[in-house]
Amino acid sequence: MGTINNSAPLDSGMERIFNGNRQWVERKREEDPEFFERRAKGQSPKYLYIGCSDSRVPANEISGTEPGEMFVHRNIANMVVHTDVNLLSVLQYAVEVLKVKHVIVVGHYGCGGVAAAMSDKQFGLIDNWLTNIKDVIRIHEEELHAIEDEEQRLRRLVELNVVEQVINLSKTSIIQNAMKDPEPPQLHGLVYDLREGILRDLHVQTKLIKRYEHIYGMQ
Numbered sequence: 001m002g003t004i005n006n007s008a009p010l011d012s013g014m015e016r017i018f019n020g021n022r023q024w025v026e027r028k029r030e031e032d033p034e035f036f037e038r039r040a041k042g043q044s045p046k047y048l049y050i051g052c053s054d055s056r057v058p059a060n061e062i063s064g065t066e067p068g069e070m071f072v073h074r075n076i077a078n079m080v081v082h083t084d085v086n087l088l089s090v091l092q093y094a095v096e097v098l099k100v101k102h103v104i105v106v107g108h109y110g111c112g113g114v115a116a117a118m119s120d121k122q123f124g125l126i127d128n129w130l131t132n133i134k135d136v137i138r139i140h141e142e143e144l145h146a147i148e149d150e151e152q153r154l155r156r157l158v159e160l161n162v163v164e165q166v167i168n169l170s171k172t173s174i175i176q177n178a179m180k181d182p183e184p185p186q187l188h189g190l191v192y193d194l195r196e197g198i199l200r201d202l203h204v205q206t207k208l209i210k211r212y213e214h215i216y217g218m219q
């Protein structure tokens with residue numbers, strides 16, 4: 001009673017993970033015999049990626065980057081929330097210690113988190129998180145309201161949400177301090193299309209961020 005049967009076959013779901021891992025190790029070693037040895041020495045990624053937890057948007061794969069190139073933070077709907085100690089810790093470490101050159105917020109069309117925020121349904125604890133996206137709707141209510149087609153409206157909200165998260169980045173003291181550096185990190189807002197696999201730059205203008213400097217700016 002209560003003992004774990006070690007002779008039981010591996011859960012077939014987990015077999016997928018271990019087999020996949022062994023095959024990946026083999027493939028990597030074939031391509032580059034010192035791949036793992038070099039990675040073990042340390043990391044100096046150029047990019048911080050802030051993306052959605054959605055299983056269809058894997059950071060390294062969609063950007064064609066290798067382990068070691070990208071520091072990654074993912075949460076539901078790629079949010080930059082100022083009370084999120086996890087996000088702030090990742091951001092501070094990436095910017096101040098790793099000295100990443102680019103901080104990239106990546107949203108994606110077909111985002112379930114964004115769609116849930118657009119609806120009036122309750123989903124449980126996550127509703128508190130989704131309120132941050134509802135704030136984006138409030139800020140851009142007029143523009144969103146003018147879009148009749150529901151899918152188009154959702155797509156636009158995905159884009160606007162990315163823009164607002166880039167603005168949220170620029171409000172943090174971490175980014176504001178980093179901007180005083182001779183080579184400050186660049187902030188970017190991108191959107192990923194699940195249907196095509198294409199990443200598109202939303203060209204979030206630093207001018208747009210500057211517009212709010214009189215409110216959020218800190219010396």
Ligand SMILES: [Zn+2]
Nearest residue numbers: 052054111112
């Ligand atoms: Zn998503």
